[in-house]
Amino acid sequence: MRNFIDTAKRGAETLGAEIDIAPKQDPNKHSSVIDRLKKINATKIPVETSDGVKKDIEVVGFPVKLKSLPMLQMLSAMQTAGYLRTPENGITQHGMLSPNFDHTGKNRKSSVRFQPVNDGFTIKNGVWVPEAKNAVYLAGATGLEAEGIGSEGSHGKDPEHRINVYGALSLGDIDKAKGHAQHGIRSSGSSVSRGLTNGKLGNVFAPDPVEGFSGFAEPIELDGSEGAIFFLPKSYMDNPEQSFGAFITDAEFSAQQVLVGGALQVNRNRGNNPVDFMKAMEGSECTNS
């Protein structure tokens, strides 16, 4: 079975056009897919808000099986937010699907990656959508991964990794630089997500203690054998600009700009001078291993 890239590539090659396999971000291009997703039967789930109001939420379930992997791959290309329940621990996590690249950073694996965050169960004005800042961070991180950055390859393009290695080297501390490099080559999880998680590098992605962003959890790679289920709330489909990373990292910003800009904006809100903050990063100790 041909995939979308093959189909599109064949058509474009007929015209002599060159195809970039990395998804470009166009806010309109996924609309037809979302329209189709809306037609899938949803399940109503009763929930109770913190002030005691009971209401139903609607979700569409996507079993993670070999036969549904093409669907999940399509959703990952759209950087789709949702909830993942894994059977082994019975935990439901909120996060975003992202394309999964091999170590070269150029070829997509058949599996997809789920990047969880540690919060997000919030109803805002009656609409169950991700926290806006979570959506932005997730879109930035998964957007970088969609460009092949943040997995086993292309560490140098990973902003968090690059900044910290430069910082250590600028102080002539090769051990610290190499120590940081070790975290850059692990097979699961990216520097981007790890940097967001603990914020102990003195980096730009330090979690915001005021607004409570608690960072990313460990990424989960889904190859169809897990028996997990991915749930996509109906309200997400009605609010694609807050629920699909492809709608956030559009032509205006690169994924890196979204991530760095969003994180630094938080620091500015906290009264940190970005330049001082950047200088303070020089040689900051690597705690990511």
Add this chain to the structure above:
Amino acid sequence: MHEQLITSNTQELDSVVRTPDASVYIGDTALQHTVESEINTELDDIFASFEEACEDIDIEEQALKAFDSILTFETSDEDERPRTVQDIKNDIQTFLSNPEIVEMQRVMDQIAMKAEQFCNHNGISTEDLGMGESLDKDNELSDNKERDDEDGHDEGCRAKEGKKCICEKVGR
């Protein structure tokens, strides 16, 4: 001819084929219909395969289990307008256009220059540091090793401007 075709149809970009996985702009109407048809067929296959995957699973039961552990959901203050993604994107736009960013980039460039000098004078491969663009630099380094011997540089030294050694200039 193909280039002309694409150029002549530039104005149609917004109405051409949208793939869910990659951006491809195809201006040829006939081809557009063909590819659209193929993509729709592909979508049909994906959704059909998805339906098969759901056949032996009680989604409702699984959904109840999945969200059973989440006892309460927070609500926002009704008087407070929640920050939207657009708000944050506006913040990013403001931030990126701020002169501080230019200064920050300058600091980053300084740091990068120090790092590069450190590597140059200590024979450190950027590959050891997990830097993604190391391949080209390493190839360059290998090439330089041979030339270094001829030019009297230490092995691995890349502190040269063209073929001229600038070791003294950079304080080596």
